Amino acid sequence: MPERRFRVWRGDARGGDFADYTVEVDPGMVVLDVLHRIQARQANDLSVRWNCKAGKCGSCSMEINGRPRLACMSRMNQYAPDETVTIQPLKTFPIIKDLVTDVSWNFEQNRRIAPFKPAPRGKDGQYRMMQKDVDRVQEFRKCIECFLCQDVCHVLRERHRKDAFVGPRFLIRLASLEMHPLDTADRIPAIRDEFGSGLCNITRCCTEVCPESIGITDNGIIPLKERVVDRFYDPLRWVARKLFGSGA
Amino acid sequence: MASLSDIQTFEHDVLVIGAGGAGLRAAIESSAQGLSTGVVCKSLLGKAHTVMAEGGLAAALGNVDSRDNWKIHFRDTMRGGKFLNQWRMAELHAKQAPDRVRELEEWGAVFDRTKDGLISQRNFGGHRYPRLAHVGDRTGLEIIRTLQDYGIHRGFQIYMECTALELVLDDGRVAGVVGYWRETGRFVLFKAKAVVLATGGGGRAWRVTSNSWEYSGDGYGIAYEAGADLMDMEFTQFHPTGMVWPPSIRGILVTEGVRGDGGILLNNKRERFMFNYIPPKFAAETADTEEEANRWLKGDKSARRPPELLTRDEVARAITREVNEGRGSPHGGVFLDIASRQPADLIKRKLPSMYHQFKELAEVDITREAMEVGPTLHYFMGGVRVDHDTQMSTVPGLFAAGECAAGLHGANRLGGNSLSDLIVFGRLAGVGAADYVRRLAAAPRAHDEKITAVVRRATEILNRESGTNPFLIQEDLQGVMGRYVGIVRTEGELQAALGELERLKAETARVKAQGTSQYNAGWHQALDLRSLLITSEAVTRAALVRQESRGAHTRTDFPGERDEWLKVNVAVRKAPGGMQTEVLRRPEPPKELAEIAFATIEALEVKHA
Numbered sequence: 001m002p003e004r005r006f007r008v009w010r011g012d013a014r015g016g017d018f019a020d021y022t023v024e025v026d027p028g029m030v031v032l033d034v035l036h037r038i039q040a041r042q043a044n045d046l047s048v049r050w051n052c053k054a055g056k057c058g059s060c061s062m063e064i065n066g067r068p069r070l071a072c073m074s075r076m077n078q079y080a081p082d083e084t085v086t087i088q089p090l091k092t093f094p095i096i097k098d099l100v101t102d103v104s105w106n107f108e109q110n111r112r113i114a115p116f117k118p119a120p121r122g123k124d125g126q127y128r129m130m131q132k133d134v135d136r137v138q139e140f141r142k143c144i145e146c147f148l149c150q151d152v153c154h155v156l157r158e159r160h161r162k163d164a165f166v167g168p169r170f171l172i173r174l175a176s177l178e179m180h181p182l183d184t185a186d187r188i189p190a191i192r193d194e195f196g197s198g199l200c201n202i203t204r205c206c207t208e209v210c211p212e213s214i215g216i217t218d219n220g221i222i223p224l225k226e227r228v229v230d231r232f233y234d235p236l237r238w239v240a241r242k243l244f245g246s247g248a
Numbered sequence: 249m250a251s252l253s254d255i256q257t258f259e260h261d262v263l264v265i266g267a268g269g270a271g272l273r274a275a276i277e278s279s280a281q282g283l284s285t286g287v288v289c290k291s292l293l294g295k296a297h298t299v300m301a302e303g304g305l306a307a308a309l310g311n312v313d314s315r316d317n318w319k320i321h322f323r324d325t326m327r328g329g330k331f332l333n334q335w336r337m338a339e340l341h342a343k344q345a346p347d348r349v350r351e352l353e354e355w356g357a358v359f360d361r362t363k364d365g366l367i368s369q370r371n372f373g374g375h376r377y378p379r380l381a382h383v384g385d386r387t388g389l390e391i392i393r394t395l396q397d398y399g400i401h402r403g404f405q406i407y408m409e410c411t412a413l414e415l416v417l418d419d420g421r422v423a424g425v426v427g428y429w430r431e432t433g434r435f436v437l438f439k440a441k442a443v444v445l446a447t448g449g450g451g452r453a454w455r456v457t458s459n460s461w462e463y464s465g466d467g468y469g470i471a472y473e474a475g476a477d478l479m480d481m482e483f484t485q486f487h488p489t490g491m492v493w494p495p496s497i498r499g500i501l502v503t504e505g506v507r508g509d510g511g512i513l514l515n516n517k518r519e520r521f522m523f524n525y526i527p528p529k530f531a532a533e534t535a536d537t538e539e540e541a542n543r544w545l546k547g548d549k550s551a552r553r554p555p556e557l558l559t560r561d562e563v564a565r566a567i568t569r570e571v572n573e574g575r576g577s578p579h580g581g582v583f584l585d586i587a588s589r590q591p592a593d594l595i596k597r598k599l600p601s602m603y604h605q606f607k608e609l610a611e612v613d614i615t616r617e618a619m620e621v622g623p624t625l626h627y628f629m630g631g632v633r634v635d636h637d638t639q640m641s642t643v644p645g646l647f648a649a650g651e652c653a654a655g656l657h658g659a660n661r662l663g664g665n666s667l668s669d670l671i672v673f674g675r676l677a678g679v680g681a682a683d684y685v686r687r688l689a690a691a692p693r694a695h696d697e698k699i700t701a702v703v704r705r706a707t708e709i710l711n712r713e714s715g716t717n718p719f720l721i722q723e724d725l726q727g728v729m730g731r732y733v734g735i736v737r738t739e740g741e742l743q744a745a746l747g748e749l750e751r752l753k754a755e756t757a758r759v760k761a762q763g764t765s766q767y768n769a770g771w772h773q774a775l776d777l778r779s780l781l782i783t784s785e786a787v788t789r790a791a792l793v794r795q796e797s798r799g800a801h802t803r804t805d806f807p808g809e810r811d812e813w814l815k816v817n818v819a820v821r822k823a824p825g826g827m828q829t830e831v832l833r834r835p836e837p838p839k840e841l842a843e844i845a846f847a848t849i850e851a852l853e854v855k856h857a
Contacts, residue, residue, distance in 0.1 A: 012766065028494020030609070040719035044770030045763030049292070051460040054500045054605055056389065057295045073608050096431055097767040107293060107400075107408075115401045116356035127353055128365035134358050138383065141358055141390060145294055173397075180356065 001026055002081065006034060008046070009088040012097045018086070019043075025076050031087065032060050032071035035099070047098035055211060058146030062099050063088045068148040068209045090151040103147055105162060109170045112194065116177055117185040129181045140176035140220060142212040143169065149206035149216060155199050165196035168206035168216050175220040178227065192228045197221070255699065256436045260286040260405070262681045263425055263440035265412045265467065268296035269388075269670030270650025270677070271446030272395035275404045277678025278444075283685055285404040286438060288427060290411050290462050294396045297448050297460055298670065301388025302503035302601065304370055304380030305667035307345035311362055312369040312378040313549075315853040318342040319844045320376050323852065325665060326845045327529070328374040328559045329629070329658025330799040331814060332480070335837045335845075336636035337656040341665070341672050348671040349381050357394040359383055371508040374559040374662040376533070376849060385503045385599045391667060410436065412466065413775065414702045415443060415474040415646065418692035422474075422645030426702040430772060433765020435703050439694050442681040444639075445471060445648040446674065449628035450783035452776075455726035457625040458490055458501040461776075467652035468786060469779025471632045476641040478820045479654040479832070480630030481783075482790035482801045485661055486735045488563035490624025492581035497609050499624040502584065502602060504663040506619075507556040509598050510545045511586035513567070514618065515575035521582075522555035525566040530558060533849070545589070561660040561800045564623040568735050571622065581622030587615055623735055627666065629657040629800065630790070633819060638680035639673060642821075645684060645692070649677035654817075659799025707765075709774045715760025718774035725752055725780060733788050736802045742792045749785050756781060785827055790818045793829050 001024040010019045021038050032050055039046045050060040053072045060071040065079070065086055079085050093101035121127055149168040155161045166174075174191055177183050191197045200221055207216045214220070230237045262278040264271045267289035278285040289296065308321040322342035326333055353359065353367065359381050360368040369378040383390040400406070409430040416424040416437070424439040450465025451457040468478055489502040507513075515521045526534050534555050535541040541554035556563065567582050577583055586595055592615035596603050599614070606612040606619060632641050632648035634655060639647045650670045657665065709715075732745035756778065761771035796810040797803050819830045837845070844852065 026495060028610070029496045033496045039769055040717070040723070044717065044719065044761060044773075045768045047767040047769055051291055051295045051297075051462060052300045053460065053497070054300065055608065056386070056601065057299045057460075059291065059295050075609070100767055103292070104408075110397070111400050115397065118354055118356070121354075126366060127350075129358070129361055130365050131361040134361065137358050138360075141383070141393065142386065144299075144389065177356075180358065183356075 031074040058144030266446035268298035270674035273674030274678040281682035303505040304382030306664035316377040328662040333658030334655035345668040355398040380664040423692035424694040454625040456499040464776040465783030477633040479633035481786040483629035485627040486623040487626035489621040493579040510589040514583040583618040585618040639677035649673040
């Protein structure tokens with residue numbers, strides 16, 4: 001089996017550095033397999049989060065050769081045989097240890113969002129929604145909460161505005177509620193004032209790293225920004241929308 | 249070692265261990281009943297194993313075929329379980345699943361829709377009618393996110409990345425749980441009057457498995473050490489279709505939805521071999537020609553179901569036999585073909601994560617080529633033995649729900665019955681725990697000696713000068729279980745497994761974790777070994793006791809179902825001399841349920857004028 005070289009960041013909140021490892025790589029292996037092999041054979045205490053190993057749970061988020069990725073979906077054959085693969089933790093969140101970061105801020109943001117508030121059921125006791133009316137919401141609900149979009153977002157990563165901006169993940173969650181055919185809550189003022197929709201400058205970096213290929217910017221954030229504009233700067237259109245539906 | 253005064257303490261009426269579908273549903277219920285409730289989970293919230301469930305949840309809503317009703321769901325579940333299910337649990341499940349599904353919708357879940365705008369339902373193995381509410385092939389994600397987003401506003405506490413180690417009892421009743429924070433390694437005591445185990449199964453004891461690292465049998469280990477009975481542990485489900493290539497992803501699940509949506513199984517001679525494996529019990533309800541199976545796929549309601557949709561035990565055994573007799577695919581599986589059966593856009597719409605998973609991990613385009621698949625350890629039908637209505641185990645105050653509990657599925661689980669199990673029995677466990685707590689005369693006390701012993705055992709692993717490598721013991725165990733306790737079993741192999749398990753227990757007694765207690769993967773792995781070994785031994789001993797082949801348990805030295813074994817369940821418990829097995833006599837089934845189970849389909853269908 002060919003041997004490959006890796007640099008893996010080791011350390012904790014107090015500091016750390018890259019450690020070099022040489023690992024035999026079998027056909028079909030992904031970066032997470034490599035980390036497990038290092039863990040089992042060379043560094044038992046190497047910290048890495050993972051669960052499903054199939055791109056469904058969003059646990060093994062990290063930066064591989066500088067790109068935010070899921071380690072379980074990063075096949076080794078996409079890197080040149082003589083290339084040293086560099087693996088480091090998400091930059092936007094505080095380090096706990098090695099490749100594990102403290103992402104608890106994200107869970108706090110989710111609690112701030114007004115929960116789903118359904119309309120009453122129909123007379124037959126059923127909810128009716130047409131598939132074409134839920135396609136968009138289902139796209140948003142594909143989100144596996146890997147927080148790669150949060151990691152790459154300039155507002156959070158470079159401008160450190162966690163105080164004012166909720167990040168792409170939670171704008172998408174807000175969009176999934178706002179576009180849910182049964183939901184009756186109004187989150188538009190909060191989207192502008194509390195969640196900072198205006199801070200997003202639409203560079204689409206979040207969309208680019210999304211492992212679920214959700215159209216975060218074009219399908220989610222931009223329509224939310226439009227709703228905010230309609231509400232606060234075009235009250236006539238807002239009234240029309242309320243009266244005649246979203247097509248107005 | 250830390251003194252007891254350093255141990256962080258929290259107090260709740262009810263503590264739930266596990267934050268998958270069953271755990272979250274139990275916590276929602278307990279909290280709704282006005283009790284102080286906490287949830288402890290090993291991972292971040294929303295990452296539990298439920299997130300990996302693909303195909304759907306079974307509930308007789310009758311939205312797609314109005315002939316369906318709870319009785320037919322009940323009948324299908326009993327037949328799929330080879331009549332070894334607990335009758336009352338199968339009844340409760342079939343009756344309550346539709347309300348639980350509609351409740352999820354009310355909490356924000358967005359299922360795929362029928363043309364009339366109702367919750368759509370898909371076909372699955374062993375289910376007579378299209379019955380699985382679903383969201384493409386990511387139904388588990390939808391359920392866990394719905395429960396998570398609803399649950400965080402219900403007032404219960406969630407303790408993430410915290411691992412439960414052992415129960416603390418007071419005079420035989422539950423008094424609390426000792427655990428540790430994964431981040432710091434600091435120990436924590438949860439004082440609780442009732443504990444609900446919702447820890448899932450123990451598939452990580454096998455190498456080829458669809459399960460994640462979390463499935464280390466924690467609930468089985470915790471319940472066993474506290475003196476509770478485990479039951480039906482011999483029934484481990486091998487899902488017929490896991491990925492087989494490349495090696496590093498061997499075992500990852502390929503949803504049964506592929507077959508529900510028309511996929512067929514082929515051997516290397518391109519024969520649709522499942523027609524050769526239709527058991528007499530299902531012959532009357534299964535198509536016996538390709539022509540009839542094709543008519544079924546086109547929606548002809550008079551056509552019978554294709555044999556690819558037989559129950560999982562039947563399909564897994566058939567695939568194993570094809571491979572063993574030299575008719576397998578290049579990498580030791582068989583072919584699963586949907587490319588020639590459905591248009592590419594439909595495949596991508598109905599099975600998006602299968603498309604993605606094969607494309608990314610195996611470089612196979614499932615809209616153009618067949619997949620290679622083979623059996624993978626997927627699910628435990630057995631688990632903690634519980635009261636059918638309250639979900640309480642044989643230890644007062646200890647409850648269990650979901651995969652961690654035994655009873656609903658008997659000898660073989662139908663696909664789709666797991667997700668519905670979680671929400672039906674998760675809720676009932678919440679009700680059961682709340683009732684128990686309200687009836688308690690005095691709060692139990694958590695005694696210090698027990699807590700000290702748990703902490704000492706855990707810290708020894710770090711403090712030892714040298715010792716065995718926890719990851720290598722785990723790999724060793726996976727090899728042993730794969731080799732000796734696989735899809736077909738014999739007495740000799742099972743005895744060999746017991747010998748190997750003794751060796752692994754001795755090695756585990758000397759296990760050493762390098763480094764500190766801070767987020768230390770090796771230490772976490774070392775601490776998981778005890779539950780993995782208890783789980784493995786329980787499966788092996790129960791498999792030795794049951795001298796017949798039924799459902800997911802196949803003994804080549806005792807072929808075929810035997811009537812005397814239909815009358816009993818096998819239980820496992822801790823005894824002074826080690827693990828003890830007991831054969832438990834099953835009560836006679838209630839007459840009205842037996843009538844439904846043995847009725848013809850036609851007698852049970854909803855009639856339309």
